[in-house]
Amino acid sequence: MTPAEILRRRLENQALARTAFRSPEEVVAWFGAVQAQDYLGSLWALGLRSRDATEATVEAAVSRRAIVRTWPMRGTLHFVAAADVRWITRLLAPRVLARNAARIKREVGVDATVVARCREVIARALQGGQRLERAALYQALESKKIATGDSRGLHILGWLAMEGTLCLAGRNGRQHTFALLDEWIPKSRVLEHDAALAELATRYFSSHGPATLPDFMWWAGITAKDAQAAIDGARPRLAREVIEQRAWFSGARTRKRFHGPAAPRVKLLPGFDEYTVAYADRALLVQDATRANGMGLLSPVVVADGRVVGNWKRSLVKDAVQVTAKLLRPLTLAENQALAESARAFAHFLGLPVDLKVSPPRVARKTRTG
Numbered sequence: 001m002t003p004a005e006i007l008r009r010r011l012e013n014q015a016l017a018r019t020a021f022r023s024p025e026e027v028v029a030w031f032g033a034v035q036a037q038d039y040l041g042s043l044w045a046l047g048l049r050s051r052d053a054t055e056a057t058v059e060a061a062v063s064r065r066a067i068v069r070t071w072p073m074r075g076t077l078h079f080v081a082a083a084d085v086r087w088i089t090r091l092l093a094p095r096v097l098a099r100n101a102a103r104i105k106r107e108v109g110v111d112a113t114v115v116a117r118c119r120e121v122i123a124r125a126l127q128g129g130q131r132l133e134r135a136a137l138y139q140a141l142e143s144k145k146i147a148t149g150d151s152r153g154l155h156i157l158g159w160l161a162m163e164g165t166l167c168l169a170g171r172n173g174r175q176h177t178f179a180l181l182d183e184w185i186p187k188s189r190v191l192e193h194d195a196a197l198a199e200l201a202t203r204y205f206s207s208h209g210p211a212t213l214p215d216f217m218w219w220a221g222i223t224a225k226d227a228q229a230a231i232d233g234a235r236p237r238l239a240r241e242v243i244e245q246r247a248w249f250s251g252a253r254t255r256k257r258f259h260g261p262a263a264p265r266v267k268l269l270p271g272f273d274e275y276t277v278a279y280a281d282r283a284l285l286v287q288d289a290t291r292a293n294g295m296g297l298l299s300p301v302v303v304a305d306g307r308v309v310g311n312w313k314r315s316l317v318k319d320a321v322q323v324t325a326k327l328l329r330p331l332t333l334a335e336n337q338a339l340a341e342s343a344r345a346f347a348h349f350l351g352l353p354v355d356l357k358v359s360p361p362r363v364a365r366k367t368r369t370g
Contacts, residue, residue: 003284006210007306013207014275015049016267016303022051024058025066025081032203033078033088035277036069039176041270041300042079047349048267054349062170065185069168071161074221075100077168085181086164087191091200092221093162108152110159118146118156119165123180131169131177197226198233205231205238208278218280266331266338267303268312268323268346276301276308302327304335314346320353321346327360 011017021027024046028034036042046061047053061067068085072078073092080088105111118141125140126132132140137157138148148156157178160166169179191199204216217227231238269275276285276297285297285308302310302325310327323343331339340356347354 001210004306007284009210010208010275011306013209015207016269016275019049019051021049023066024050024053024061024079026050028067028079029081029084030203031207031274032084032200033072033080034274035076035272036079037077038271039069041272042069044270044346044349045273046079048269048345054351056351059170068181068185070166070181071096071158073219075158075162082185083188085167085185086188087196088200089162089164090190091193091196093164095221097159097162104155104159108150108155110152110155114146115156115159115163117144119160121146122160123165126166126178126180126183129179129183131172131179133172133175133177135175137178194229194233197222197230201227201230201234202237204278205234208274211279212281215279215281219278265305266309266335266342268325268339268342269301269303271296271299273301275303302339304331304338316352317355320355321350322355322357323347324357324359327358330360 008017015021015027015030021030027046027049034042034045036045040055043055043058046058046067047055050058062069065082067079068082069077069079070085070089071093072080072085072089073096075096101111121140121144122137125137134153134157138153141148141153141156146156157166161168161181164181166178167181167184169177169184171177200220201216204219205211208215208219213224213227213231216222216230217224220227220230222230276282282297284306285303287307287309296311297308300312300314301308302312309329309331310325312323312325315322315324323346325339325343336358339358343354343356
């Protein structure tokens, strides 16, 4: 399997080459979890993988409680499907809490005893289906002489989310709100440890493969022992191939999932997209590492045929969205056309006209056919 073949398969499995997904919740369920600390970027991550999606339709999936934004893994915000929120969080979040408990206590003085007091205060404030912004929760804690400054409050809310007490519950205007998980998502399935590991491996390698055991360990935040146990449990649903090291991906059913005309070759990916963030080894993403120095692979990137060829940013100007791409190399004529199409797709997602600016100037080069 060549590097180009690996990238082609990843693009297919990541629903970036083509997609059959009709809703954001289908995308999230396919991936298992989609990184979402950059909220607006994560909306686009789901939108570019869903047919006819807009920013409003993705946020509507949050409002109707089909997807949930919380801290299920690696201590980082992710979108997860409502049906999966409990088993994924119970499998992975306790590892993060245990690993960081001593540091959190040392740095901000938060431990299990403090969290127990906070849990009682916040549960009382949110009970009955209330949704409150962070400032209101901090005020409730401060009223009980529990300090929230110097990031202490964020550690408290994150801890309560990782233990399954809280989750984010959509926006009130521009402000994010919190709710009690048991009230926001009253029911979701729970898997026993071994079954949960196997399901997690199936989701990861189906949506991210070809990928290796170290890639899976990084993404899930688990030990080599648990990662191997997960792969062993999922083995009937996976295929494998030896490249430089053994890579795993889903079987034939993955290829049947995606159909329809191929998408443009060039994609505008948000920061922390699953295509760039979900692998321990990201060397395949760049053609020439020396030319990529200073380019953040985890920031918004322009991807052509699976490789990162530049960065981009968005700006709202005069009732339009300005997309500015800074490229590492000139694009071919076909790539320029695909870049313009991707910019139009992003603008459609926002419901705005687009103004595309490219630096350095685009240089069209003839491509051989046949």
